[in-house]
Ligand code: HEC
Ligand code: HEC
């Protein structure tokens with residue numbers, strides 16, 4: 001995982017180094033710079049670039065339940081990019097998910113969130129995109145199988161699941177809260193990953209930010225909920241995590257490491273503080289805690305043995321861990337998510353925190369896939385989810401087997 005982080009960090013450098021292209025009048029300079037900043041907040045480049053490819057030139061396949069959708073070229077190339085798009089065309093795409101031709105975009109492009117981006121912010125992003133060097137790169141826009149390839153289907157989807165709208169500030173709340181709301185609900189599209197989806201791949205508004213599972217990662221609950229959400233995190237904990245990818249409680253890995261590298265680490269402290277304030281103050285929401293497994297349950301007993309033999313040296317018998325070395329599992333919200341994918345993944349694959357200058361050799365969590373059977377993995381995970389005050393659903397061996405296969409298929 002450290003490798004992933006470093007590769008991403010290396011990929012990020014060219015963004016910072018992108019020259020301000022001459023041609024824009026000095027008056028436009030602030031608008032372009034604002035657009036550049038807003039594009040970071042929208043995480044656009046992460047999706048619109050093939051890893052290792054030319055920034056903004058598109059071509060990356062975005063996984064959806066219906067097939068991969070390839071991201072288009074956003075450079076101002078006339079033929080293969082958006083060179084012929086006007087600011088109106090651009091706003092219409094951001095606001096309603098419709099191309100200049102009238103054809104519909106798929107919500108793999110998060111227009112369902114970007115719809116809340118103001119016209120002025122959309123224009124600034126557009127102005128910034130105009131300053132990119134034009135890159136000729138034709139991508140296949142037609143990768144979905146029938147019937148999903150029929151873009152007109154999106155008319156029905158939008159009818160059912162989408163309302164174009166502008167952001168409405170809540171006058172009862174502080175300006176900081178409203179700034180956070182604007183960023184999370186709009187540009188940051190945090191809910192695209194952190195909100196459960198329905199059968200049609202649409203985020204379920206009733207369970208906003210209550211957690212999801214995508215691409216074999218658990219996207220945790222990020223409401224202020226105590227057991228599985230950010231209830232025990234302070235505003236500063238959240239800011240530190242979004243800025244650096246880690247804090248004393250957690251490290252960002254997988255898709256969130258990418259969000260941190262491309263997007264949140266480039267945001268201002270004021271905006272991160274606003275996001276954290278919004279997440280803390282918006283309220284707690286999530287499923288009721290299941291009752292804990294009884295200690296004499298067969299899985300709990302077997303899990304306790306596996307834990308003592310394999311885990312307690314680092315995480316301690318009482319699950320409190322060792323400060324700044326081994327994270328506590330007691331009260332840990334990743335451990336208790338309804339969906340156990342990330343916990344299973346960590347036990348099977350291990351985890352290596354990102355090394356930073358402050359901690360050049362971050363302690364690693366060893367992989368146990370070679371050592372523990374599917375049943376033992378399920379038992380120890382069930383045990384840590386239901387000990388020391390933790391409560392979460394028991395995990396069957398079939399879940400461990402499924403993830404073991406998935407992880408083996410997608411090994412780096
Ligand atoms: C989660 C991945 C993702 C992110 C983040 C993302 N996009 Fe996209 N975008 C896509 C995909 C996928 C498509 C193509 C959808 C389709 O073909 O229907 C797309 C299409 C577009 C289009 C339509 C272009 C065309 O030629 O049809 C525009 C404009 C666009 N994105 C702008 C942006 C901007 C600006 C941002 C950041 C504020 C952004 N995108 C962030 C995935 C993403
Ligand atoms: C591409 C999907 C994706 C997007 C977009 C995304 N996240 Fe995440 N987020 C994740 C995943 C996956 C994790 C779990 C990471 C892990 O287990 O290491 C996570 C973890 C987190 C955590 C830590 C929670 C915990 O309990 O450990 C916070 C806080 C967070 N995200 C906030 C945000 C915010 C704020 C945004 C929007 C600016 C956002 N995320 C956008 C996928 C995403």
Ligand code: HEC
Nearest residue numbers: 251310311314325326327332334346351352353363364365
């Ligand atoms: C050699 C010490 C060591 C052993 C043994 C060990 N771990 Fe870990 N574990 C770690 C470290 C270090 C981390 C933090 C890794 C990171 O995120 O970069 C960690 C992280 C975790 C996490 C993620 C916590 C979070 O909130 O992100 C879980 C769950 C976990 N370990 C469970 C286990 C289980 C179950 C076992 C036994 C099967 C085990 N560990 C054995 C060192 C260890």
